[in-house]
Amino acid sequence: MTRYALRRLLGAVPLLLGVATLLFFVFSLAPGDPASIYAGSNLSAEVMDQMRRNMGLDRPIHERYVRWMGSMFRGDFGYSFARNEPVRDVVFQFLPNTLILSGVALGLAFAGGVLVGVVQAVRWNTLTDRALSVVVLFFYSMPSFWLALVLILVFSLYARNVWGWPIWFPPSGMVSVDHAALPPLGRVLDRAMHLTLPALSLATVLAAGIARYARGSLLEVLGQDYIRTARAKGLPEWRVVGAHGLRNALIPVITLLGLYLPVLMSGTVVIETVFGWPGMGKLMVDSVFQRDTPVVMACALLFAGLVVVGNLLADLLYSVVDPRIRYD
Amino acid sequence: MSPVLHHRRQWVVGGAILILAMGIGLAGCGESVPGERSVRGLPEFCQEVLPRVDAHLAEMEQPQGERYGGTVVVGAIGDLADGLNAFSLADYTGAQHQTHMHLMTLVRVDEELEPQPYLARSWELSEDGSELTFHLRDDVTWHDGEPTTARDVAFTFIRATDPETAFPNAAFWANYTAGEDGVEVLDDYTVRFHLRPHSEILDTWRAMPIMPRHLLEDAPPSELNRHPFGTRCPVGNGPFVFFDRSPGASWTFVRNPAFPQELGGPPYVDRYVYRVVPEQTTLLTELLTGGVDVYVSPTPDQASRIEAEEEVDLVDFHFRSYVFVGWNARRPHLSDPRVRRALTLGTNRREILESLYGGYGEIANAGVPPFHWGYLDGIEEALTFDRDEADRLLDEAGWTRPDGTGIRENGDGDRLEISIKYNTGNQQRQQIAEVMQAQLREIGVAVEPRVLEWATLFDQITSPDQRDFDGVVMGWVTELKVDDHDLFHSSKVDQPFQWAGIQDSELDRLLDTLQVVMDREEAIPLWHEYQERLAELQPFTYFFYPQRLAGVNRRLQGVHMDVRGEWVSVADWWIPEEARRGRSR
Numbered sequence: 001m002t003r004y005a006l007r008r009l010l011g012a013v014p015l016l017l018g019v020a021t022l023l024f025f026v027f028s029l030a031p032g033d034p035a036s037i038y039a040g041s042n043l044s045a046e047v048m049d050q051m052r053r054n055m056g057l058d059r060p061i062h063e064r065y066v067r068w069m070g071s072m073f074r075g076d077f078g079y080s081f082a083r084n085e086p087v088r089d090v091v092f093q094f095l096p097n098t099l100i101l102s103g104v105a106l107g108l109a110f111a112g113g114v115l116v117g118v119v120q121a122v123r124w125n126t127l128t129d130r131a132l133s134v135v136v137l138f139f140y141s142m143p144s145f146w147l148a149l150v151l152i153l154v155f156s157l158y159a160r161n162v163w164g165w166p167i168w169f170p171p172s173g174m175v176s177v178d179h180a181a182l183p184p185l186g187r188v189l190d191r192a193m194h195l196t197l198p199a200l201s202l203a204t205v206l207a208a209g210i211a212r213y214a215r216g217s218l219l220e221v222l223g224q225d226y227i228r229t230a231r232a233k234g235l236p237e238w239r240v241v242g243a244h245g246l247r248n249a250l251i252p253v254i255t256l257l258g259l260y261l262p263v264l265m266s267g268t269v270v271i272e273t274v275f276g277w278p279g280m281g282k283l284m285v286d287s288v289f290q291r292d293t294p295v296v297m298a299c300a301l302l303f304a305g306l307v308v309v310g311n312l313l314a315d316l317l318y319s320v321v322d323p324r325i326r327y328d
Numbered sequence: 329m330s331p332v333l334h335h336r337r338q339w340v341v342g343g344a345i346l347i348l349a350m351g352i353g354l355a356g357c358g359e360s361v362p363g364e365r366s367v368r369g370l371p372e373f374c375q376e377v378l379p380r381v382d383a384h385l386a387e388m389e390q391p392q393g394e395r396y397g398g399t400v401v402v403g404a405i406g407d408l409a410d411g412l413n414a415f416s417l418a419d420y421t422g423a424q425h426q427t428h429m430h431l432m433t434l435v436r437v438d439e440e441l442e443p444q445p446y447l448a449r450s451w452e453l454s455e456d457g458s459e460l461t462f463h464l465r466d467d468v469t470w471h472d473g474e475p476t477t478a479r480d481v482a483f484t485f486i487r488a489t490d491p492e493t494a495f496p497n498a499a500f501w502a503n504y505t506a507g508e509d510g511v512e513v514l515d516d517y518t519v520r521f522h523l524r525p526h527s528e529i530l531d532t533w534r535a536m537p538i539m540p541r542h543l544l545e546d547a548p549p550s551e552l553n554r555h556p557f558g559t560r561c562p563v564g565n566g567p568f569v570f571f572d573r574s575p576g577a578s579w580t581f582v583r584n585p586a587f588p589q590e591l592g593g594p595p596y597v598d599r600y601v602y603r604v605v606p607e608q609t610t611l612l613t614e615l616l617t618g619g620v621d622v623y624v625s626p627t628p629d630q631a632s633r634i635e636a637e638e639e640v641d642l643v644d645f646h647f648r649s650y651v652f653v654g655w656n657a658r659r660p661h662l663s664d665p666r667v668r669r670a671l672t673l674g675t676n677r678r679e680i681l682e683s684l685y686g687g688y689g690e691i692a693n694a695g696v697p698p699f700h701w702g703y704l705d706g707i708e709e710a711l712t713f714d715r716d717e718a719d720r721l722l723d724e725a726g727w728t729r730p731d732g733t734g735i736r737e738n739g740d741g742d743r744l745e746i747s748i749k750y751n752t753g754n755q756q757r758q759q760i761a762e763v764m765q766a767q768l769r770e771i772g773v774a775v776e777p778r779v780l781e782w783a784t785l786f787d788q789i790t791s792p793d794q795r796d797f798d799g800v801v802m803g804w805v806t807e808l809k810v811d812d813h814d815l816f817h818s819s820k821v822d823q824p825f826q827w828a829g830i831q832d833s834e835l836d837r838l839l840d841t842l843q844v845v846m847d848r849e850e851a852i853p854l855w856h857e858y859q860e861r862l863a864e865l866q867p868f869t870y871f872f873y874p875q876r877l878a879g880v881n882r883r884l885q886g887v888h889m890d891v892r893g894e895w896v897s898v899a900d901w902w903i904p905e906e907a908r909r910g911r912s913r
Binding site: 030031033044045046047048050053054079082083084085090093094149152153156157160161170171172173174178204246274275276278280281283287289291 | 824
């Protein structure tokens with residue numbers, strides 16, 4: 001399996017190089033460069049030229065390409081034009097925030113989605129099933145920014161100002177301004193409180209999708225002969241569903257994990273913006289608008305890498321869940 | 329051991345590790361306690377500098393009094409992306425933090441915009457206006473304890489005038505002898521500049537913060553704007569000391585207890601936090617739930633919501649920006665000033681101001697904002713919405729419509745069709761273009777609004793070899809000193825910002841004279857003449873000067889905001905003890 005994983009990863013190298021090359025030329029040929037983006041105030045042509053020289057933008061495009069590729073292999077992604085910092089530092093400032101948010105959201109989404117799916121499958125064609133279907137479809141078709149704003153309205157604004165609840169959630173940020181002065185447990189709680197709303201709005205929409213998959217997949221499995229066998233030999237129902245049914249039903253759901261991983265890294269722009277969460281999605285979009293090419297390319301490469309890793313991870317997880325699948 | 333059990337144990341162990349990791353992730357990152365900060369992971373430069381600042385801070389005695397204490401939180405949608413480095417290009421908010429909080433300028437201006445002493449105690453200009461001498465205070469120190477001297481001023485000037493630095497506001501130095509020849513250090517606290525006489529000389533020194541020589545001298549000029557000083561460990565000499573930054577999320581400053589009493593003394597608040605909340609609806613919620621004390625620049629449609637709330641106040645004040653539609657006079661059908669005037673007269677700007685900005689703003693006609701001492705009272709009435717007059721002007725200019733409806737044509741059979749471009753993501757500009765389309769149709773002008781991504785649009789209108797537009801909806805931020813040379817002078821017609829392509833000898837004469845007249849009384853009639861000329865030529869259809877708005881929590885006292893900016897009085901903000909954070913919640 002290790003060999004398989006290595007082979008897959010090696011195979012991804014030319015792919016990533018292609019992506020990098022494509023990105024480089026697309027961004028270099030797009031109209032407008034960082035110097036012109038900054039020209040909101042009265043920048044003279046001479047100053048703009050000097051800025052371009054300082055950023056190395058006066059060189060011909062092939063020379064810049066070679067230079068960029070070369071330094072990338074040494075782990076140097078250049079300087080962010082807009083942030084005046086090494087790109088590596090910039091990315092490492094934003095990446096952990098996204099990892100926390102997406103990790104928690106993904107966990108919640110899978111736990112919640114699978115749970116709802118199981119309940120629906122077990123109570124198939126009952127009122128519970130149909131009611132849950134309506135709820136799931138409702139959330140599935142809901143734009144996440146709308147859900148986010150509703151959550152803020154209800155659990156921040158109304159909870160505090162209208163209903164006067166003792167507990168209400170902060171509408172934005174990762175920590176409160178007094179975070180550093182809190183006791184250790186208070187700090188964990190503070191972070192959790194700030195994480196709740198963004199993670200929920202991200203997870204709800206994902207969970208709805210997962211629930212649909214889990215329900216369908218489990219229903220199919222529950223009709224199999226070996227399930228009947230399990231029941232016939234007198235296993236309690238929870239063992240039948242939990243151990244024999246779910247394990248097999250999870251295989252297609254795991255495919256989703258591979259697909260969601262990159263989406264969660266890059267596709268959280270909206271949630272990150274609404275909740276003021278300084279993560280990768282927001283960084284990438286800001287950088288695109290600022291024509292901060294080095295940062296955009298580093299992010300894009302990272303995301304491309306994640307697609308590869310996500311797919312690989314899903315493939316490897318198959319073999320964990322399904323012993324029949326072996327990679328050599 | 330049965331295989332099932334084995335697997336289950338794996339799941340349990342895996343789950344436990346995951347939960348543990350999440351807990352550590354949640355608890356981590358925030359080890360710093362006020363008063364201590366971690367320099368781990370910072371560039372080497374910062375690891376040396378910040379402990380010196382901390383040691384210096386710890387030595388000083390904090391001021392005592394009932395107003396001292398508490399944390400104020402300011403929320404805005406954008407980060408101080410370029411940091412606190414005065415050599416690199418700062419946006420408005422960044423510049424405000426530099427000049428009013430973290431760094432010091434030689435002079436500052438009072439509410440009437442008259443220059444007042446700040447880092448400089450006094451100054452004198454030689455008879456012929458070619459030598460400007462500043463006498464500095466001797467009681468100002470950098471936040472690491474080094475005194476601020478004339479050598480810092482000279483260093484700032486030399487670096488800022490060095491072409492390698494690519495200092496963005498090159499206009500500051502247009503009348504100075506650049507480099508070491510332009511400045512003399514007479515003694516520790518006296519510095520002299522050599523310059524050509526020009527108007528409002530001190531404005532440069534109101535806007536240009538002084539930078540610490542002892543920290544930045546060794547950095548090559550071309551690398552100054554990416555120096556870690558700007559974003560990771562800025563060291564200033566102003567009333568607030570940089571403490572911490574959480575990238576993309578917040579900046580934290582603490583009080584500088586050594587700030588001279590004569591200049592207002594140390595700030596009242598212990599701590600100032602600038603928070604980035606990119607979504608305005610969220611930011612409004614933060615204001616209404618006490619998460620931020622000041623909401624910088626809410627949208628006009630949020631104003632009534634803020635006014636209705638008991639906990640918060642709405643502050644509005646004059647600002648330096650204006651919204652306009654720039655016309656490309658290079659295009660044949662827009663070259664006649666009568667046509668451009670008709671376009672302005674045919675647009676009901678008052679109505680647009682009411683509907684888009686909730687009436688928070690003033691009608692503009694000539695790009696000299698109402699706060700300016702040269703503002704011509706009554707100019708705002710000059711081109712009030714008047715369709716009949718617009719029709720008459722267009723007829724006179726040879727664009728006729730015999731049947732009284734439809735699109736006008738000239739003698740050659742060309743139709744009066746123009747496009748108005750605007751950038752994506754700005755709803756107000758889009759609506760301006762669309763409303764103009766509807767309103768100008770009434771006077772027989774066909775307008776086609778066109779949307780482009782900002783960088784592309786910018787390229788199309790500023791590249792001298794493109795200028796691919798008829799009209800463009802834009803905003804412009806002036807300095808406290810207004811100088812439209814780059815916008816309208818005929819010598820700049822091939823420079824990026826002469827969008828209008830206007831060439832008028834009368835305008836040139838006024839622009840040239842206004843640059844050199846040093847006496848305000850003498851300049852006022854010229855400013856009036858200038859505005860009348862602009863209203864006549866209408867290179868732009870000026871729309872309005874939007875008021876700047878702010879939402880302020882009532883617990884915050886001493887807040888004063890005016891055209892100088894939101895942050896002009898930040899050292900005087902204070903919070904009554906019973907209303908401070910941690911007590912009210």
